[in-house]
Amino acid sequence: MKKILMLITGAGLVLASCGQEKKDTNATEEVYAESTMEVEAPEVVEVQTPNIVGVAAGNENFSTLVAAVKAADLVNTLSSTGPFTVFAPTNAAFDKLPAGTVDTLLKAENKAMLTDILTYHVVAGKYMAGDVVAAIKANNGKFMTNTVMGEGITLMMDGENVVIQDAKGGKSVIIMTDVAASNGVIHAIDTVIMPKG
Template identity: 60%
Template sequence: MIKRNLLHKLTIAVLATSLTLPAAALAHDHGAKPTTTIVETAAGNPNFSTLVAAVKAADLVGTLSGPGPFTVFAPTNAGFDALPQGTVPTLLKPENKAKLTKVLTYHVVAGKVKAADLIAAINAHNGKYTITTVSGDTLVASLSGGKVVLTDESGGVATVTTTDLYQKNGVIHVIDKVVLPK
């Protein structure tokens, strides 16, 4: 019965993170200690198969499986599909490994950034907060309709659709588009 109640609570928590929530309700720390890494979690979810293939092609599996902590703004397959036709196959070619690595590390921030902390930073900086990514480039975070929106250096916009998926080496925030550095 206890396991069933816990499973029920976890199911509700996972479903709740998929909904549009007021900014104050975006942080979800359920106290359970995560047992998988960012890469293991992504590899276990079919919605991230393109991301996982890209991480493998860029030889970033070891890095993103390391101790971290990392914050990953993880685009879904649909986010990759929204790129111009041919972009993903071109990036996955061995001769484009450096460019692919730059694109992927543009989605990673050193440290564990919870949604509530990011929202607080946005609010403390007059509605826009600049994030420096592992690639050395920047994203600008803002709020729109109670959701965090990331604007890349080219003016592209991605919306955070699911927040605070805690892993043993960091946190994943799911985004609906791929952000691109200049």
């Protein structure tokens, strides 16, 4: 009889302890639920793509171009809504010009000439590399478009490369494509192109 009573008492203790564990578990779940409710969602920060001037200023290969844009007072124009497609000469492209040319162009008295040269590298509208190649193919291998300056440039293929021919017959190769900006796109070129004037 004592053994049976001890077994029943033991079973009662086991059941009681199980009940207590269940209560503790529920209490833990409630605390966890409360703590998760207090956690706020992280704030989403949108990273805005800079405009054409901002993108160029952030790339050391365009430092001469940025200096020229500032000297010609074109920062506001190229920072406006656009969209624009800019065929941007690299520093190496400017280095190909005859010695002293860049310094001469950056002088205040040559601002009009510098403005003409720079706006000759800009086309109204956003034309990705694929659009340019499609336009060349759709026009029997040569596509002419007007620049913001007013004179035209001719785009053509040379093997896999897109080449720009300027009004004087000079040629430049696009060496980097589709650099995104908030108000258009930049394609880097290896030679400065020149208008007739």
